[in-house]
Amino acid sequence: MSEKTRYSEEELQEFKEIILMKLDKARKDYELLKNTITLEDGNDTQDTSPTFKVLEEGAAVLSKEEAGKLAQRQQKFIQHLQAALVRIENKTYGVCRETGKLIPKERLRAVPHATLSIDAKRNQK
Numbered sequence: 001m002s003e004k005t006r007y008s009e010e011e012l013q014e015f016k017e018i019i020l021m022k023l024d025k026a027r028k029d030y031e032l033l034k035n036t037i038t039l040e041d042g043n044d045t046q047d048t049s050p051t052f053k054v055l056e057e058g059a060a061v062l063s064k065e066e067a068g069k070l071a072q073r074q075q076k077f078i079q080h081l082q083a084a085l086v087r088i089e090n091k092t093y094g095v096c097r098e099t100g101k102l103i104p105k106e107r108l109r110a111v112p113h114a115t116l117s118i119d120a121k122r123n124q125k
Helices: 009-038 050-089 105-110 118-124
Strands: none
Touching: 009 050, 009 105
16 A cells, blocks of 8 residues: 555645634734734723833833744744645645655644654754
């Protein structure tokens, strides 16, 4: 029996559902981070006395920087998930870009945007 070279339509549909759920959550998380950076949530010390502003200014700057970094990472994650959806549509999803073999389902369920098998990932380092 020959080795399988791509996932079936049913398997691709399962992965698509996983990706769409993760994508929805990632977009919500990104919006929360973005609102934290732009202070759109309204939960800040902007409207309190100047004493609190001075005390919290340093912490607020650090918090915004961290939120900015997290938002960038989240945006990159969203892009990877969207690229995985394109690969599903092209029927190339789940194929390792280094070895050309199928990435195990367990890995794709855990990291649905993976483009490398574990072995190929290890060999990169």
